[in-house]
Amino acid sequence: MNIKRVKAIAKKELKHVLRDKVLLLLLLIFPAFLISFFGYAINFDVQNIKLSVYDADKSSLSREFTEGLTASEYFDLSVYMLSSEEADSVLEHKEAAAAIVIPEGFNADIRNGKNTGVQILIDGVDANTANIIKNYLEGYVNVFNTQAMKDITALKGIELKVPLNYSPVFWYNPDLSTTYFLVPGLISMILLITGVISVSLTFVKEKEKSTIDQINVSPVTNGELITGKILPYIALSLIDAVIVVVLGYILFDAVVQGSYLQLFLSTLVFLMSCISLGLFVSVIADSQQVAFTVGTFITLLPSFILSGFIFQIESMPKFIQIITNITPAKFYNVILRAIYIRGVGWENFWPQIVYLLIFSGIFLFLSVKITQKKRAL
Amino acid sequence: MNSIVADNLTKKFGSFTSVDSVSFSVKQGEIFGFLGANGAGKSTTIKMLCGLLEPTSGDAAVGGYSIKKEADKVKTVIGYMSQRFSLYNDLTVGENINFFGGVYGLYGNSLKERREWILDIANLRGKENTLTGSLPGGVKQRLALGTAVIHRPEIVFLDEPTSGVDPVSRRSFWELIHSLSEEGTTVFVTTHYLEEAEFCSNIILIDAGRLIAEGNSKFLKSNYITNKIFEIRSPGLIELLDSAKKLPFVEDVSIFGNSIHLMVTSEIEEADDLKNRLESITGIKLTGIEVIPPSLEDVFIHLLEGKK
Structure with missing residues (x-):
């Protein structure tokens, strides 16, 4: 490898990038746009759920029950119903996501040690949210029950001890914040898309304008050409990654828990796999248009759906789970979350690093083989 | 000394033979027309000679x-x-x-010297x-030639370097090619x-992947054309062209601007003889007729038509 030739190619490539203001702006604004978009629009945290209540008992205990709910950040009282029949129309008109009906005699029954029921209706259209509401309410009812039992036995002069005290603590992402979970996923998605598309476009452009012939007749080797051409894009991708990390911190308080060095090095490994994929696209595509379409198709969709970025891989059917292995983003996401959220080191994600290296190797090998075949035809 | 020696160079794309056992040699410092x-x-062929394509056989x-x-x-x-x-372009x-200097490992003074030279020949100072x-x-075009020879190569391949360029530029481009050749x-x-081919010291002609003629322009004209060629003018040029094709004493006929070139069989020697025959058979009046020396174009049309 001749360093002078690599330098000449890298310098030329950098000039292309810096001169193409639209591309440059796109490459820099794209990550900022994505992180704002995903951070603010896609939010699975359920808060301020609209709740409607019909309290037929109108006792201090029933008031205590509803106030306990609406005082939390999860529920807001939206409609105070005047009859239990209203519940239907409240849910139908989306005035509330859940309706609670407290029956008459609620207070008296509890005080007398009788069983009583509270009717809870949840809008099940959005299954995900409905499930979360159900869990919140279940937890609340448990707490309420325990407290009520304690109060009743206390009146009789007995102190009640709860046998199993349940108070889970969430590690790594204590607030269960979706954004915190999404930021690392965004890094992989942005790097994959910009990496594959920009690398494939820059090579196909040389083919399209036949400037590649001029380089092929020169002593420049394939290795020198590839190294020289991708260097500016590696730098640009790293800048993109920094933008996401910084914006993630500023906008969503997402802090890197682990080592920055490990983050940097594993990002380089991931970029290698993006670049080899980009090279592969440039080898099979003969026009920029085809390269762009193929590049978008093989990066955007898999990195969004199959990488575990948003949808949990473990809950997919076995068959789809196998298919998820085609995207390097899946493995980089594991690494990123390990470093970013859990703050752990190499020993936890070396298999993923090995996978990414193998992935790069396979696509580099394929690209070289196909190129040779085209030359010999 | 030979700069290029092609020996049965062959390239097949699947079942299609693009270049079929082509052999030739090019002397150092000459302008070789292909x-x-x-x-x-x-x-x-050029791509094989530059190492961009591997020959199927031959070397x-x-x-x-x-x-x-x-x-x-x-x-x-x-x-x-x-x-x-x-x-x-960007x-x-x-x-x-x-x-391109960097690609060929030029830097410092040697790069500067070549840069000045290119700017001079391209008038881009x-x-x-x-x-x-x-x-x-x-x-x-001149800038492209300059960058192609920035490293002073022994041999330079120019693949249709003058296509799409105006005639004045083409002429001055050929002067540049001559000066390169003079430097060795x-x-x-x-x-x-084909008028550019006249500037070449040696020419080969290929058709359907096969070499069909070889030599300098003078040799090609005398060797492949033995019969006379007449340039004919007439108001009914197109009809004349159509009817002349069918005549037994006409070998080739083709249109050249506002005249037609007609190659006859050896039985016809005189312009008047041909004029009389044509006018009496076709009934079309000729306004001018003269014997002309063959051009390379006549040679190639004769060679390519002759094959069919």
Whole structure:
């Protein structure tokens, strides 16, 4: 490898990038746009759920029950119903996501040690949210029950001890914040898309304008050409990654828990796999248009759906789970979350690093083989 | 001394044979014209000689190196310029020169000297910062030639370097080619402008991948054309062309601007004889007729038509 030739190619490539203001702006604004978009629009945290209540008992205990709910950040009282029949129309008109009906005699029954029921209706259209509401309410009812039992036995002069005290603590992402979970996923998605598309476009452009012939007749080797051409894009991708990390911190308080060095090095490994994929696209595509379409198709969709970025891989059917292995983003996401959220080191994600290296190797090998075949035809 | 020796060079694409056992040799410092119709196999041959394509069989020595076994070494002794002037349009003149200089390992004073030389031959002095895409075709062409020989190669391949360029630029471009040849550079050039082929010291003609004629322009004209060629003018040129094709004493006939060139069989010697025969058979009045020396175009039309 001749360093002078690599330098000449890298310098030329950098000039292309810096001169193409639209591309440059796109490459820099794209990550900022994505992180704002995903951070603010896609939010699975359920808060301020609209709740409607019909309290037929109108006792201090029933008031205590509803106030306990609406005082939390999860529920807001939206409609105070005047009859239990209203519940239907409240849910139908989306005035509330859940309706609670407290029956008459609620207070008296509890005080007398009788069983009583509270009717809870949840809008099940959005299954995900409905499930979360159900869990919140279940937890609340448990707490309420325990407290009520304690109060009743206390009146009789007995102190009640709860046998199993349940108070889970969430590690790594204590607030269960979706954004915190999404930021690392965004890094992989942005790097994959910009990496594959920009690398494939820059090579196909040389083919399209036949400037590649001029380089092929020169002593420049394939290795020198590839190294020289991708260097500016590696730098640009790293800048993109920094933008996401910084914006993630500023906008969503997402802090890197682990080592920055490990983050940097594993990002380089991931970029290698993006670049080899980009090279592969440039080898099979003969026009920029085809390269762009193929590049978008093989990066955007898999990195969004199959990488575990948003949808949990473990809950997919076995068959789809196998298919998820085609995207390097899946493995980089594991690494990123390990470093970013859990703050752990190499020993936890070396298999993923090995996978990414193998992935790069396979696509580099394929690209070289196909190129040779085209030359010999 | 030979710069290029092609030995039964053959390239097949599947069942299609693009170049079929072509052999020739090119002397050092000569301007070697490589002619043929579109699709005859010119570009494929050049690509093989430059090491861009592997020959299916046969071999060639370029600058003494085998294109099969020493393609890497071949690349150090050649320059290449394609008809598409492979310059980067979004880079400036200076940036293009520096890039190709860097690719060939030039730097410092040697790069500076070559940069000055290129700017001189392309008349771009003081325009180093102009975007290459905004240059007129003729200037771009000279810049492309300059960058193709920035490393002073022994041999330069020019693949239809003058297509799409105005006649004045073409003429001055050929002067440039001559000066390269005088300095000892071997110039291997393809063109489909046959008047340009007259500037070449040696010519080969290929058709459908096969070599069909070889030699300098004088030899080609005397060797392949033995019969007389007449230039004929007439108001009914097209009808004359159509009826003349069917006549037994006419070998080839083709239109050249506002006249037709007619090659006759050896039985006809005199212009008057031909004029009388044509007028009496076709009934079309001729306004002028004269014997002309054959041009290369006549030679090639004769050779290509003769094959069919």
